[in-house]
Amino acid sequence: xxxxxxxxxxxxxxxxxxxxxxxxxxxxxxxxxxxxxxxxxxxxxxxxxxxxxxxxxxxxxxxxxxxxxxxxxxxxxxxxxxxxxxxxxxxxxxxxxxxxxxxxxxxxxxxxxxxxxxxxxxxxxxxxxxxxxxxxxxxxxxxxxxxxxxxxxxxxxxxxxxxxxxxxxxxxxxxxxxxxxxxxxxxxxxx
Amino acid sequence: xxxxxxxxxxxxxxxxxxxxxxxxxxxxxxxxxxxxxxxxxxxxxxxxxxxxxxxxxxxxxxxxxxxxxxxxxxxxxxxxxxxxxxxxxxxxxxxxxxxx
Numbered sequence: 001x002x003x004x005x006x007x008x009x010x011x012x013x014x015x016x017x018x019x020x021x022x023x024x025x026x027x028x029x030x031x032x033x034x035x036x037x038x039x040x041x042x043x044x045x046x047x048x049x050x051x052x053x054x055x056x057x058x059x060x061x062x063x064x065x066x067x068x069x070x071x072x073x074x075x076x077x078x079x080x081x082x083x084x085x086x087x088x089x090x091x092x093x094x095x096x097x098x099x100x101x102x103x104x105x106x107x108x109x110x111x112x113x114x115x116x117x118x119x120x121x122x123x124x125x126x127x128x129x130x131x132x133x134x135x136x137x138x139x140x141x142x143x144x145x146x147x148x149x150x151x152x153x154x155x156x157x158x159x160x161x162x163x164x165x166x167x168x169x170x171x172x173x174x175x176x177x178x179x180x181x182x183x184x185x186x187x188x189x190x191x
Numbered sequence: 192x193x194x195x196x197x198x199x200x201x202x203x204x205x206x207x208x209x210x211x212x213x214x215x216x217x218x219x220x221x222x223x224x225x226x227x228x229x230x231x232x233x234x235x236x237x238x239x240x241x242x243x244x245x246x247x248x249x250x251x252x253x254x255x256x257x258x259x260x261x262x263x264x265x266x267x268x269x270x271x272x273x274x275x276x277x278x279x280x281x282x283x284x285x286x287x288x289x290x291x
Contacts, residue, residue, distance in 0.1 A: 116267035
């Protein structure tokens with residue numbers, strides 16, 4: 001029972017660390033985790049445990065370990081002497097946790113590697129100009145496109161950019177996109 | 192300028208009004224006009240946080256005319272975002288073709 005509780009606490013600790021480190025949930029602080037999970041532990045003791053689990057998680061995530069790699073890694077960790085290794089319960093908790101979170105953590109790391117804003121959304125409308133205040137008359141269609149840009153991170157706010165395209169510009173953009181698509185296809189088909 | 196039909200409440204609810212840049216009186220009302228688009232595409236092989244990625248990166252730079260100056264807007268798209276952008280531009284073009 002004690003082992004199961006210990007494993008549950010380690011799992012919860014790993015979850016908390018992942019929330020802050022990879023899922024952008026900054027409310028899950030070290031203090032919060034200690035109070036929720038290890039209230040009886042000394043501050044120094046908890047800090048050591050927290051830092052060890054974070055360090056192990058970062059190593060596992062950085063290498064994007066598969067099952068075999070993780071098993072070898074954790075086996076080596078359990079064999080370490082002194083306090084620097086992990087207990088079997090901690091190793092089991094790490095293995096279970098990584099199996100459940102590997103994909104999402106990797107996606108988060110890939111998203112974090114994109115430093116420019118991404119395209120969160122797009123709206124457009126096409127207007128038909130009829131008259132102008134200076135008396136120009138025109139029947140040319142114009143596209144107004146609103147781009148919603150935002151950096152990775154669910155809490156990040158969006159920036160909106162509104163652009164105007166006449167037909168010539170729409171054709172230009174489509175031509176450039178076709179060139180880009182050709183490049184993508186050549187790489188994707190080669191790999 | 193746009194006719195009254197264009198500058199109505201539908202316009203304001205569908206497009207974020209504060210973002211539109213309006214020029215001074217005496218010139219035609221316009222939103223930002225696209226001048227040019229540049230792109231860069233490749234594969235990210237590794238990062239400081241993830242040793243091996245093999246992830247496609249796709250960067251777009253839109254050159255926008257704002258009055259007498261131009262401004263660059265940068266974005267980095269995932270493939271799904273790019274294909275969505277392409278799809279919507281094709282739809283807009285199809286809509287424009289009905290009236291040209």
